[in-house]
Amino acid sequence: MRVNVRDVMTADVVSVAATTPFKEVARTLVGRGISAVPVLDAEGVAIGVVSEADLLRKEEFRQLYYREGYEPAGRSRHDRTPGFEARRKSEALTAADVMTTPVVTVPPDTPAVRAARVMDQExxxxxxxxxQGRVVGVVSRGDLLRVFVRDDADLVSEITEEVLGPAKWITMDRLAVTASDGVVTVSGRTPTRSEAELAVSMTRRVNGVVAVVDELGWDEDDLPAWRGRR
Known part of the structure; x- marks a missing residue:
């Protein structure tokens, strides 16, 4: 079973409105123990996100002007001139003033692996x-890590019953699949070398598989000679 974002996301989304006062946003983050909160419009569509870093801009700029030599977090010591965006957030009174845009969203049916790639890219x-535009959940890096803590027996079951088993070109009584700490070993024989490589490739794509140990043999090497030999 492919793990999608809907399978690991948090559906109980804590949000604020554009007009929510700065202090209320801060209380929400502290009180709920979260590091960011989406800003939603009346239809439940996200128009921005406010993070702890956004809120801390106000304190950074206060110190910048009242303590000689202070350097805002994340800025080079050679660049002491506040940017326009940072200055705007330091003067924020509401969520709309301090939020970061545009918002990065994914649909509920996005594969967990794809979501992780989007996080990295963004x-x-x-x-x-x-x-359909409305926010229905939030997914964090920690949520996506859940796919790697699947039980070994669960992995073996999925691979044998849902991945390799249904393939008409595979005879499961000639194969054996085992797993230890997410490392899956596929052994046995297939009719052709190309089928053996495909079986390993299909196994590697299963969510939660850390690595695949290929111990498959084949009856006929049907691949071109330039592909080399294992």
Whole structure:
């Protein structure tokens, strides 16, 4: 079974409105023990995100102007001139003033692996999950890690019954699948070398598989000679 975002996301989304006062946003983050909160419009569509870093801009700029030599977090000591965006957030009174845009969202049926790739590409730690525009959940890096803590027996069951088993070209009584700490070993024989490689490739794509140990043999090497030999 492919693990999608809907399978690991948090559906109970804590949110604020654009007009929510700055202090109320801070209380929400602290009180709920979260590091960011989406800003939603009246239809439940995300128009921004406010993180702890966004809120801390206010304190950074207060110190910048009242303590000589202070350097805002994440800024080079050679760059002491506040940017326009940072200054705007330091003067924020509401969520709309301090939020970061645009918002990065994914649909609920996004594969967990794809969501992790989006996080990496966008440089974010969490993604909002939107269904037809409305926010229905939030998924974090920690949520996506759940796919790697699947039980070994669960992995073996999926691989044998849902991945390799249904393949008409595979005779399961000639194969054996075992797993230890997410490392899956596939052994036995297939009719052809190409089928053996395909079986390993299919196993590797299963969510939660850390690595695949290929111990498969074959009856006929049907691949071109230039492919080499294992």
């Amino acid at each position: 440089g974010v730690r969490r993604l909002l999950v939107a269904d």
